[in-house]
Amino acid sequence: MRQYLDAKQQHRDAIVFFRMGDFYEMFYEDALTAARALDLTLTSRSKNAGGSAIPMCGIPHHAADGYLTRLVQKGFRVAICEQVEDAKKAKGIVRREVVRVVSPGTFTEAGYLEDREPTFLMGLVVQRGVARDRGGSGTDLDRYGMALLDVSTGEFAATEYRGDTGRQALADDIAVLRPRECLVASDSEWHSLLPDAPAPAVTAVDPWLFDLERARHALTTQLDTAGLEGFGLSDRPGATAAAGALVHYLRETQKAQLAHVRSITFRETADAMVIDPPTLKHLEVVTSSEGTRAGSLLGEIDQTVTVMGSRLLRGWMLRPLVSLERVHDRLDGVEELAFRSVERGKLRELLKSVHDLERLVARAAMGTAGPRDLVALQRTLATVPRVRAILDPLQAPLTGSLLAELDEVPDIRDTVEATLGDAPPALARDGGAIRDGVDPELDELRGISRGGKEQIAAMEAAERSRTGIGSLKIRFNRVFGYYIEVSKANLHAVPDDYHRKQTIAGGERFITPVLKEYEQRVLGADERILEREIALFDALRDRVAAAAGRIQDSARALANLDVLAGLAETAAVHDYTKPHVHDGDELLITEGRHPVVERHVGHGFVPNDVTLNASSHQVIILTGPNMGGKSTYLRQVALSVLLAQIGSFVPANRAKIPITDRIFARVGASDNIARGQSTFMVEM
Ligand SMILES: Nc1ncnc2c1ncn2[C@@H]1O[C@H](COP(=O)(O)OP(=O)(O)OP(=O)(O)O)[C@@H](O)[C@H]1O
Numbered sequence: 049m050r051q052y053l054d055a056k057q058q059h060r061d062a063i064v065f066f067r068m069g070d071f072y073e074m075f076y077e078d079a080l081t082a083a084r085a086l087d088l089t090l091t092s093r094s095k096n097a098g099g100s101a102i103p104m105c106g107i108p109h110h111a112a113d114g115y116l117t118r119l120v121q122k123g124f125r126v127a128i129c130e131q132v133e134d135a136k137k138a139k140g141i142v143r144r145e146v147v148r149v150v151s152p153g154t155f156t157e158a159g160y161l162e163d164r165e166p167t168f169l170m171g172l173v174v175q176r177g178v179a180r181d182r183g184g185s186g187t188d189l190d191r192y193g194m195a196l197l198d199v200s201t202g203e204f205a206a207t208e209y210r211g212d213t214g215r216q217a218l219a220d221d222i223a224v225l226r227p228r229e230c231l232v233a234s235d236s237e238w239h240s241l242l243p244d245a246p247a248p249a250v251t252a253v254d255p256w257l258f259d260l261e262r263a264r265h266a267l268t269t270q271l272d273t274a275g276l277e278g279f280g281l282s283d284r285p286g287a288t289a290a291a292g293a294l295v296h297y298l299r300e301t302q303k304a305q306l307a308h309v310r311s312i313t314f315r316e317t318a319d320a321m322v323i324d325p326p327t328l329k330h331l332e333v334v335t336s337s338e339g340t341r342a343g344s345l346l347g348e349i350d351q352t353v354t355v356m357g358s359r360l361l362r363g364w365m366l367r368p369l370v371s372l373e374r375v376h377d378r379l380d381g382v383e384e385l386a387f388r389s390v391e392r393g394k395l396r397e398l399l400k401s402v403h404d405l406e407r408l409v410a411r412a413a414m415g416t417a418g419p420r421d422l423v424a425l426q427r428t429l430a431t432v433p434r435v436r437a438i439l440d441p442l443q444a445p446l447t448g449s450l451l452a453e454l455d456e457v458p459d460i461r462d463t464v465e466a467t468l469g470d471a472p473p474a475l476a477r478d479g480g481a482i483r484d485g486v487d488p489e490l491d492e493l494r495g496i497s498r499g500g501k502e503q504i505a506a507m508e509a510a511e512r513s514r515t516g517i518g519s520l521k522i523r524f525n526r527v528f529g530y531y532i533e534v535s536k537a538n539l540h541a542v543p544d545d546y547h548r549k550q551t552i553a554g555g556e557r558f559i560t561p562v563l564k565e566y567e568q569r570v571l572g573a574d575e576r577i578l579e580r581e582i583a584l585f586d587a588l589r590d591r592v593a594a595a596a597g598r599i600q601d602s603a604r605a606l607a608n609l610d611v612l613a614g615l616a617e618t619a620a621v622h623d624y625t626k627p628h629v630h631d632g633d634e635l636l637i638t639e640g641r642h643p644v645v646e647r648h649v650g651h652g653f654v655p656n657d658v659t660l661n662a663s664s665h666q667v668i669i670l671t672g673p674n675m676g677g678k679s680t681y682l683r684q685v686a687l688s689v690l691l692a693q694i695g696s697f698v699p700a701n702r703a704k705i706p707i708t709d710r711i712f713a714r715v716g717a718s719d720n721i722a723r724g725q726s727t728f729m730v731e732m
């Protein structure tokens with residue numbers, strides 16, 4: 049119990065999973081909380097010094113992931129306290145340590161994550177009155193630093209905001225990004241920044257974690273760099289503090305190297321089109337008015353075939369580009385793939401077999417990947433040369449640079465393939481993951497184990513003929529090990545050298561000294577086989593983690609190619625046109641359609657034109673009957689601009705779109721375009 053109390057002392061804010069044999073046990077308050085949250089039966093343990101019973105409950109360790117998922121979903125943190133030495137070799141009580149703390153923003157089990165959405169841990173820092181007002185009024189503004197890390201992929205970014213407008217922009221970003229967990233200094237005023245619903249889990253930590261020097265140190269160590277200039281963070285104390293605190297927190301709680309977190313991007317708010325949360329909602333960009341992906345713009349145009357591509361496209365839609373050059377690059381890439389239908393078809397077919405490389409490599413880096421994960425990773429790397437071959441004839445510069453980033457990481461691919469069997473178990477501890485011929489020591493142990501089993505089989509035959517008992521069997525169970533079983537009718541023929549071990553309903557069980565000798569050989573070897581396999585697997589996983597950077601480059605390139613091909617597919621199938629995006633002020637769309645509504649009204653959709661510019665057509669006042677199509681018209685203009693600036697073709701005959709830095713839209717709150725109901729209809 050002392051060990052437990054020590055662990056609890058260090059992790060007061062978490063439920064402690066205390067490993068005892070095949071179970072994780074919880075005690076005291078933790079037991080009461082977990083029993084309620086997980087519907088577990090509460091029991092009690094021998095009385096403590098005061099004479100009262102200690103409440104406890106437990107879960108089998110092999111089912112832990114499911115229980116962890118449920119607890120984390122409810123917003124709890126869990127500290128996992130493992131036996132860190134072999135129970136058989138330990139003198140006295142086995143040493144235990146907290147090996148990992150899981151929380152809503154750091155948990156990465158597949159059952160907890162959404163395949164097609166990121167999972168963000170966010171660091172927030174408020175620095176009061178420290179930023180100079182660049183407008184010249186001379187007052188000091190507050191500075192806000194925000195960092196964002198998707199532990200499941202290693203995506204890492206930071207931003208800074210200043211003053212009251214910055215504060216609003218930050219609040220908007222938080223509402224859009226929907227972090228699973230926010231890390232804040234316990235003494236900071238974070239309450240007013242966070243949305244009420246859905247409220248992210250908040251983890252308040254010691255303010256010194258956000259101390260600039262400490263944060264800089266944590267960052268440079270993690271990113272393995274001397275200075276932060278290369279990441280655009282040199283003069284960004286807010287962003288640096290937030291990012292450094294995140295890294296520190298993660299390393300503390302995950303106790304892993306996090307080799308997949310190896311670079312950070314500084315995001316300038318002005319680097320992307322701003323779409324505030326109400327606009328996103330009213331335009332139904334990533335979720336429909338019913339909160340589903342289906343019926344939204346994303347649901348309509350997402351033709352990606354990998355989950356990585358799907359996540360990336362969603363990211364593009366939340367941050368459309370404002371750089372003319374980058375928009376053109378993407379549009380050219382999409383255009384070529386739209387025309388090259390053969391290559392596009394082949395590519396998309398091939399990409400269907402691509403696994404979630406980003407999350408697989410992250411699992412390797414966090415030490416949670418199993419043999420099946422590494423095989424999936426290896427098979428995905430093996431598709432890379434074929435992707436390159438298919439796209440080789442293409443000429444768009446973006447496609448070319450993506451192809452150049454593709455790396456099949458041949459050393460890792462070949463090593464994994466040579467080491468792991470074709471259909472390995474999910475976990476290394478299940479045994480049988482490593483191929484024969486990989487490791488001489490393992491092969492020798494397997495030889496001993498097989499030899500022992502053959503000897504036991506031979507012994508069964510020999511004993512049958514010696515005793516004349518045809519039904520004599522040599523069997524195995526965990527309690528007795530190997531034993532000889534003889535049925536009741538044959539007990540008279542049992543020789544003297546059999547030692548009776550147990551009586552069962554149909555007969556009796558015996559052992560002999562020779563049998564026990566074979567058994568020791570087999571069991572000793574089996575145990576060492578498993579140890580050796582786990583050691584070999586861990587070494588392999590570490591090698592994969594060490595190559596995380598190259599694998600991530602490939603993953604990113606594959607995701608980008610998937611998105612470009614997906615947008616091309618949408619353009620080709622739904623007859624979209626390439627917009628002419630320019631830095632003037634003229635917006636001109638002929639025969640434009642609403643990408644979602646046109647799908648629901650079929651061929652009956654009536655296309656509309658629009659002309660807007662800074663001189664003669666600054667405003668449109670649109671009137672018309674209820675259910676006349678006003679809201680649809682307004683939205684389709686906004687959506688076409690958004691689509692153009694993520695690099696997509698647009699639903700129109702012709703489109704000329706000026707680079708736009710912000711979209712505002714407010715539409716009658718409750719109309720439902722996918723169902724064909726206008727504001728008036730709903731209100732009726
Ligand atoms: N261009 C179009 N072609 C065909 N059908 C359309 C078109 N525009 C809108 N519709 C259909 O008409 C329905 C109503 O459109 P919308 O919501 O835009 O009307 P509204 O003018 O905004 O009405 P209200 O004044 O009640 O808000 C849509 O849900 C859609 O089914």
Ligand SMILES: [Mg+2]
Nearest residue numbers: 679716726727
């Ligand atoms: Mg309307």
